[in-house]
Amino acid sequence: MFRNSITVLLVFFTFPGFLAAQTGIITGQITDAFTNEPVGFASIFLPESGGGTTSDIDGNYRIEGLKPGLYEVRVSFVGYNEQTKYEISVTNSKPAVVNFLLEEASTELEEVVVKASPFKKTSESPVSLRTIGVAEIQRNPGGNRDISKVVQSLPGVTTVSSFRNDLIIRGGAPNENRFYLDDVEVPNINHFATQGASGGPVGLINVNFIREVDFYSGAFPANRGNALSSVFQFQQRDGRSDRIGGNLMVGASDIGLALEGPIGERITYLFSARRSYLQFLFQALELPFLPTYNDAQFKIKFKINPKHEVYLLGLGAIDQFELNLDANDTPAQQFLLNNLPVSPQWNYTNGLVYKYYQDRGYWTFVLSRNMLNNESVKYSQNDDSDPDNLLLDYRSQEIENKFRVENTLRIGAGKWIYGAGYEYVKYNNSTFNRIFTPAGPKTVDYFSEIDFHKYYGFAQYSRKFLADRLSLSLGFRIDANSYSDDMGNPLDQFSPRFSMSYALTERLSANFNVGRYFQLPPYTVMGYQEDNVLVNRENGLSFIRTDHLVGGLEYNTSSNTRFTIEGYYKWYDNYPFLLRDSVTLANLGGDFGVIGNEPVVSKSKGETYGLELLVQQRLYRGFYGIAAYTLGWSKFEDKEGMLVPSSWDARHIVNLTVGKKFGKDWEAGVNWRFQTGLPYTPFDPSSSLVNSWNVNNRALPNYDQINSLRTGVTNSIDIRIDKKWFFDKWSLNIYVDIENLTGNAASIPALILDRPVDENGTPIGGGIIENPNAPMDQQRYQLKEVDTATGTIIPSLGLMIEI
Secondary structure, eight states: OHHHHHHHHHHHHHOGGGOOOOOEEEEEEEEETTTOOBOTTOEEEOTTTOOEEEOOTTSEEEEEEEOSEEEEEEEEOTTBBOEEEEEEEEOSSSOEEOOEEEOBOSOOOTTOOBOOOSSOOOSSOSSSEEEEEHHHHHHOTTTTTOHHHHGGGSTTEEOSOTTOOOOEETTOOGGGEEEEETTEEOSOOEETOOBTSOOOSEEOSOGGGEEEEEEESSOOOTTSOSOSSEEEEEEEOOOOSSSOEEEEEEOSSEEEEEEEEEETTTEEEEEEEEEEOHHHHHHHTTOSEEEEEEEEEEEEEEEEETTEEEEEEEEEEEEEEEEOTTOOSSHHHHHHHHHOOBOOEEEEEEEEEEEEEOSSEEEEEEEEEEEEEEEEEEEGGGOTTSGGGEEEEEEEEEEEEEEEEEEEEEETTEEEEEEEEEEEEEEEEEEEEEEEETTEEEEEEEEEEEEEEEEEEEEEEEEEETTTTEEEEEEEEEEEESSOGGGOOGGGGEEEEEEEEEESSSSEEEEEEEEEEEEOOOHHHHTOEETTEEHHHHTTOOOEEEEEEEEEEEEEOTTSEEEEEEEEEEEEEEEEEETTTTEEGGGOOSSSSBOOOSOEEEEEEEEEEEEEEEEEEEEETTEEEEEEEEEEEEEEEOTTSOEEEOTTOOOEEEEEEEEEEOGGGEEEEEEEEEEOOOEEOOBOGGGGBHHHHHHHSSOOBOGGGTTOEEOOOEEEEEEEEEEEEEOSSOEEEEEEEEEOTTOOOOOOOEEEEOOOBOTTSOBOSSOOBSOTTSOGGGOBBOEEEEOOOOOOOEEEEEEEEEO
C-alpha cells in the first residue's frame, strides 16, 4: 500500500496538467436560532477573498467561483448577534454547506449589530468550553483523525499511554466522561472499549461527518447529566442535497467508504463503513495480539417543513481480538500473551430526534437505544484444550432505552432550557474468574441480571445585562432511579449550577462557574452478585458526587487569537471503594478489560485542583496553533482514608501544536507534548507465590503502598504533512503522519516468569521455582522485570478521495 501511494504521489507531481479549473461554492441558509424562521437580507462576508453576498427572502445564500481552500464566513444582521464560522473547507467536489442559526441581540437599542467573539462561549458555560472544528481534527499531527487524540492538545487533558484514547480530564477517572452525537447520548466512542470506563485504542466516529465538537471540561449545561469530568457534544452535518457523493479513505490501519446524497427533495442521508487490516501489520511485526475492528455510521434527515424536522442516526462497531501465539520469543511478548484475554466486543447506538419550532423557541424529542456486548476469555498458558485451564470466562450486556424531551425558549431578554427524561436499563453478567486474594485462591462464579428505571428533570435560565457586558445563568438538575431506596429520592441528587461572565473591556472578560454534579456508578458495580444477592445494593451503593469551582480570564485579539487562564477545584464524594483490593474505583480504568466487577462501598473521597493556561490561534495568514500548560493535582483516599496521589496525578503537562498552510495546497504541522510521570503502585511480595501466579499470571499491586512510585516523563513529537489536489468533480488528499517521532514513552515495569531457554534463547517450559523444598503454599517462582514501554515510532501514509 505504501509503494502504491508513493506512485500516485509521483504521478501527480509529474503531470500537473491533470488539474482542472478550481471553482468552489459556499451555500447555506440563515435562520433564527429559536424559531427556525428564515433571516432574509442578512450580510454574508468572506474576509479572505473580500467577497460576499446577501441572503434572499428565504434566508438562502450562495457564493460561487471560489478557489478551493479554507474560508472564514461571517454573517450579520441588524438586531442579531454577529456570527462567524471558521476554517470552512471548500473543494470542487461538492458545495460547502454552511448554515447559520442567529440569536437576537438582548440590547434594546435600534440598529445595533453586536460583534461576536471568534471563539464560542455560552451563558451556560462561559468557562471550560472549547469548540473544535473538523479541519482542526483532520490536520492534527499524531491525531490520525481521532477526536480523543486531538483533545489531548488542550489544557487539563492527561494521557495514560500513546496507544489508548483514555480521556483523563482535570484529574478525573476515565469513566467520568459523556458523549452526545446530535442530541443522542452515545456511551462509547472507541473500539475495544474498557467496560466500566470510556477508553479504547481507536475512535469509531467518522470525522468527515462532523461539523464541530463542543468539549466541556466543566460548567456542564443542566440538560447534560451523569458526568463528572467532561461532556462531548458532536454535531454532525447534513448529507448533500444536490446529488450523490462520497469519499474513499485509505489509511495505515483501515479502509473506509462514505456516501451521501438526497432522497427526494426533503430527505438527505449520510452513511459510512470502515474495516481495519491492522491484524496483518501486527502479525508482520510479530506482535502478540491481532485486533480487527469494523464500524458503521449513518444519519437520515427529513425536513418536513420549516417548523418540523426529524432525523434518524446510528453508530455501531464489531471488534474482534485474537492472540498471536507464534509471537512468544521476547519477555515483553510473553507478558502480553500471559495476560491478554481474547475479548470480542460489539456495540450500537440508534437514535430518533424530532424538533418542533414555535414562535419563541423549539421542542426537542429524543428516543434512543444503545447496547454493549462484551466478552473476555482466558486460559492458563493459552491452552484451551483442557477445561481445567479456564481462568476467566466473562460475558456481559448493557442495554439502555432512553427518552428525553426539552424546550428551548426565549422570553424577553432571557433564555430558558427545561425538560425531563426517562430511561429503562437492563444489565446481565455471567462471570467465572479464578483469582488470588490475600486469603488465598478464590473462584468467582455467578450470573446476574438486573433492570431498573431512571428518571430526571432539569431547568436553566440565562440572561445578559448591562448592554451584554454581564451574562448570568442559573440552573439545576435532579436524578433518581428504581435500583434501590438509596437512589430513589430525586432531591438527594439535586445539582444546582451557576455561571457568570463579565466583559471588563471589549476584549477581556472574567468568567466563573460553580456547580454540583452526580453520576451513577458503572453497571459492572451495580450488577455484581454473590450467593444471588446484589452485594453492592445491600452495601448502600449511591450516586458519585463532585462539586466544581472554576474561574478565569479570557482575552481575544483582533487576529483571532485567544489567551485564557483558568483555575479549577473539584471535590469528590461517595466514590465506590473496592473491598477486595482496598482501592478506590477512581484509580482504575486506564487499561483493557473490565473494572468494578466486585464488592464495593460508596465511601471514597477525593479532590483535584490546578491551573490551566491556553493560547489558541485560529487560522490567520496561513498560521494556526495551540500552546497549553496545565499544573494539576489529583488525590483520592487510600485504605486508611488519607488523600494520596491518584493514578492520574500528572502534575505538569505542556502541549504545543503549530501548523502552516503553504502555496500549492501543501500543509504541515508539528505537535510536541511533555508530561511528567504518573503515579503507580509497586508489586505485592505475594505475587511470586506459585498459587498466586498460576491463577493471576501477573504480579499483583501492593495497595498498602498505593501510587508511591512514578513513571518517567513523556516527551513526544508528532508531525504531519498534507498535499491536496482539486479536480473538476473530485479531490485527492495524501498525507504522511508520524506519531511519537522521538520514540519516547513512560511505562510501568512488569514482572514475568524467569523461564529456562533453549539453544536459540527461546523460553521453554514453566517457571523456575526458587524454593522447591518449601511447602506447596509457600513455594515461589523466580521472577524478572520486563520493560513494557510502548515508545514505538508510528508512521502512517494515507489518502482520501472525495467525489
